[in-house]
Amino acid sequence: MGLADDPKVKLLGGGFALSLFALVGLVGFGLVAALSTLAAPPAAGSLVFAVLSAVAPYLVASALVGTLSFFLLVGLTITAVRSASIPRNERLARFARLLERYSSEARELRLSERLEPTTEDRIDQLKQEYVEGELTELEYERRLQDLMADDSVSDERVRREYERTDRTGREREYEW
Numbered sequence: 001m002g003l004a005d006d007p008k009v010k011l012l013g014g015g016f017a018l019s020l021f022a023l024v025g026l027v028g029f030g031l032v033a034a035l036s037t038l039a040a041p042p043a044a045g046s047l048v049f050a051v052l053s054a055v056a057p058y059l060v061a062s063a064l065v066g067t068l069s070f071f072l073l074v075g076l077t078i079t080a081v082r083s084a085s086i087p088r089n090e091r092l093a094r095f096a097r098l099l100e101r102y103s104s105e106a107r108e109l110r111l112s113e114r115l116e117p118t119t120e121d122r123i124d125q126l127k128q129e130y131v132e133g134e135l136t137e138l139e140y141e142r143r144l145q146d147l148m149a150d151d152s153v154s155d156e157r158v159r160r161e162y163e164r165t166d167r168t169g170r171e172r173e174y175e176w
Helices: 007-039 047-083 090-102 104-109 111-115 119-131 137-149 156-164
Strands: none
Touching: 007 047, 090 104, 090 111, 119 137
16 A cells, blocks of 8 residues: 555645645735735725735634644654655664664664564565576575574464475475
8 A cells, every 4th residue: 555545645635735725825815905905095094004904814814724734734744654664674674773782762763673674575585586586496495494494483474485385496386
């Protein structure tokens, strides 16, 4: 599910766009009110007071809609950041572990755990390397066995993947 498919992002983005449209409209009407007051100056009293009294409702409404726009933008940003995917990469995880070693704040965030590739990611990467010809069949099988031997891996997909391949790393033919 992409960022544009997230219903919260759509709702907040639409609300933000509408509030900006309303803000531009209010500012435009306020300018028209100010110009109309300047075109027909008041008979008595100050010109500044007359312009301010004509523009005041638009200023108040613009301030309210501007505040709403700001909060919608903040909500949109937070929602977009939360729903954006975090890349999982061994290099990033290694860098995060280095940061965690020297910074207590980084340890509290536990970034290395979030950036560490999952077993699914590792299997997909292994398959990609095999398909692209970067790995021999024997190397593919050995690395798949290494994933199975890893104590931290409790994923059944590795076992299923290994059972699906024969000793040369090719997928077994199943007779149905």
